[in-house]
């Protein structure tokens with residue numbers, strides 16, 4: 001679950017910057033940017049919480065618990081649909097992939113696949129952990145839902161065993 005405090009909408013605005021409007025509770029995006037699907041996700045969250053509240057105040061909670069599990073499942077499905085709806089696979093004509101939870105742009109000629117090993121540019125954290133130079137990563141997902149600036153993958157990692 002994402003941080004419930006100090007969340008902002010984060011949807012792309014006309015200027016290209018993420019929307020800074022604060023959102024709270026179950027909301028997925030601000031009133032301006034929430035789609036019907038966002039509202040359905042938020043509503044399912046809210047319903048899940050009020051069920052949870054009720055089950056806490058009643059003594060026989062088994063029925064409520066299975067209902068909560070169903071709602072949690074539904075929330076998960078909706079979140080996955082939302083992810084699909086927001087996910088882009090190319091930005092400015094370049095492939096975008098997820099490596100260990102971060103989005104990177106790939107300017108290589110052959111598209112990357114999930115499981116491909118790549119060299120990532122050095123950053124502040126990698127320098128602290130493993131010194132200067134690119135670090136090894138594995139493509140974990142194709143595409144991204146992130147809309148901020150992206151770093152470029154340095155290259156494919158050399159194969160270890162031919």
Ligand SMILES: [Zn+2]
Nearest residue numbers: 009019030033
């Ligand atoms: Zn917004």
